[in-house]
Amino acid sequence: MKPLQLAHFVADTVLSYPDEDMRGMLPSLRAVTATLPDRLADPLGLTLSYLAGTELSTVAAHYVETFDLRRRCCLYLTYYTHGDTRRRGQALLRFRRSYQAAGLRVTDEELPDHLAVVLEFSAAGYTKDAVELLVAHRSGLDLLYRALSGLGSPYAHVIFAVRETLPSASPHDALAARRLAEQGPPVEQVGL
Numbered sequence: 001m002k003p004l005q006l007a008h009f010v011a012d013t014v015l016s017y018p019d020e021d022m023r024g025m026l027p028s029l030r031a032v033t034a035t036l037p038d039r040l041a042d043p044l045g046l047t048l049s050y051l052a053g054t055e056l057s058t059v060a061a062h063y064v065e066t067f068d069l070r071r072r073c074c075l076y077l078t079y080y081t082h083g084d085t086r087r088r089g090q091a092l093l094r095f096r097r098s099y100q101a102a103g104l105r106v107t108d109e110e111l112p113d114h115l116a117v118v119l120e121f122s123a124a125g126y127t128k129d130a131v132e133l134l135v136a137h138r139s140g141l142d143l144l145y146r147a148l149s150g151l152g153s154p155y156a157h158v159i160f161a162v163r164e165t166l167p168s169a170s171p172h173d174a175l176a177a178r179r180l181a182e183q184g185p186p187v188e189q190v191g192l
Contacts, residue, residue, distance in 0.1 A: 004165050005123050006032050007040045008130065011158050012119035014047055015075060018059045026052050039164050043157035050154035066155060072147035077133070078113040080140030098133060102126045113137075115144075119162070135166055142169075 001009065010029050013022060026048060033044045051059060066073050074080065078095075082088035095112035099121060110117055122130030134141065141163055148156035 001123070002127070003036050003040070004131075005125065005127050007036055007044065007161060007165055008119040008127065009123035010036075010044050010048075011162050012116045012123055014044070014051065014158050015116040015119065015155070018051065018056060018063050020056070023051070023056055040161050043161040043164070046157040047154050062153070063155075066148070066151065066153055070147065070151075073144060073151070073153075075115045075144075076111055076113050077115060077118065077137035077140050080143055081137060095133060098126075098129050102129060115141075115162075131166060134162070138163075138166065138169060141166075 010033055013025060013029060016022060030045070030048055030052075033041050033048060035041075036044070054062075067075050071079075078088050078091040082091050092111060092113055095118070096106050099106050099112060102121070104121070104124070104126075106112060118130050118133050121133075141159060145156060145159040145163060148159055
């Protein structure tokens with residue numbers, strides 16, 4: 001695997017719900033992370049240290065409180081740009097089609113825009129396609145990073161590392177992230 005794929009593999013594993021299997025992978029994840037450039041290894045290492053040094057029940061509670069109960073810390077990328085509107089279905093379809101075009105079987109176990117799913121797609125060797133999806137939803141990633149940083153969450157480091165794997169943001173990307181932070185995800189206007 002290339003460094004980008006490895007970084008996405010580590011981030012995918014860390015952003016999945018924490019359980020005993022993930023805990024058992026921590027030594028391997030640390031070894032993989034040690035091979036990465038510092039700009040990726042350092043932030044990923046901070047999150048791995050948190051996961052290794054914290055009781056699993058505490059990690060699981062923090063994960064749920066952070067990602068399941070806070071709108072601004074959502075791991076579903078299309079939520080940021082489309083909210084819970086009908087347009088989100090089209091955006092989800094783009095993710096699904098990308099996976100199918102690569103010959104992958106799409107299941108209903110998780111929505112296709114979940115950040116861990118996109119990172120798994122990259123780690124499986126479809127990095128170029130996964131990065132395109134991530135770049136298309138950069139403003140959501142930026143908002144997620146800001147929200148996690150504001151909470152002092154150790155998961156902010158993982159999102160920082162994922163953002164570091166993307167091409168540099170344009171001024172338009174920065175403006176879109178700022179607008180999203182100010183306005184939040186769109187809401188359905190039909191029938192109101």
